[in-house]
Amino acid sequence: MPPRTTPLDPRREIAAYLLLAYGLALAVALALPHARINLLLSVAIPTVVVALLTVVTTPRGSRAALWRGLGLGRVGLRSWPAAVLLPVALCGAAYAVAVLAGVGRLAPAPGAVDPADVAVSLVLGSLVVMGEEIGWRGYLLPRLQTVTGPRRGAVLTGALHGGIHLPLILLATTYDTDGPRWSAAVGAVLTITGAGVVYAWLRGRSGSLWPVALAHGTANTVFDVAAVAVVPTGAGGLALVAGETGVATWLVCGLAAAVLLSRSPVWDRPAARPSPAPAAAAGSDRAPAGV
Secondary structure: OOOOEEEOOHHHHHHHHHHHHHHHHHHHHHHOOOOOHHHHHHHHHHHHHHHHHHHHOOOHHHHHHHHHOOOOOOOOHHHHHHHHHHHHHHHHHHHHHHHHHOOEEEOOOOOOOOHHHHHHHHHHHHHHHHHHHHHHHHHHHHHHHHHHOHHHHHHHHHHHHHHOOHHHHHHOOOOOOOOOHHHHHHHHHHHHHHHHHHHHHHHHHHOOOHHHHHHHHHHHHHHHHHHHHEEEOOOOHHHHHOOOOOHHHHHHHHHHHHHHHHHOHHHHOOOOOOOEEEOOOOOOOOOOOOO
């Protein structure tokens, strides 16, 4: 007979994931505060943590199911247009506010942005940020939604994802350095919380992690393009209004999150359950092997 299955405790999985992820993020910021490789290492941390949890805490019979549950097996092609258009609209709106407010202006050179470079940046950037999304929207989101509900889980995942950026912002010198650290720290958490709800909506709508990575990569690409296409008119003003940590950015992301949380039927669907673990055979008091 096949082994019976019992659900893993999602609270323990959440706690283990957050402890490892935040611990590694702090270690990277302290060990390499001025080396730009800390950015790439930080992106890889969520996937490294999921891999560690797979080997150390997940029974052998459940490891494949855990990775299948991350959302990598489906393409979610129908959600790709939304994954591109939403970040373009939200980030573009923030920079439009900056231009209208007079803290930025369009670059005079019309050829400053190469479409081919933008396309390459979008593809590569989306693949790179998959390193983050495997952990946040792939592993953590369904577990938090199981414990707290779909809407709260989406908000909490975004906030925790934003919080893990704080060691780099406050302790290192390679990330969001255009404005004051305190405003960058607050802005990053607020922006990523709002964006996290959009990403969670895409995850629930498509059942796939690929549209989420595409949306995340699109947002980063828009920020890169805008850094060339929009130039500041004064010291620090543009970074305070637009960009990843700008006031206009986190406001439009927060507005989008509020609309999705209040109007989308995605949150009314049953939350994805964490993968089950093999239980001990009936009549046996031996626990399944941990590795």
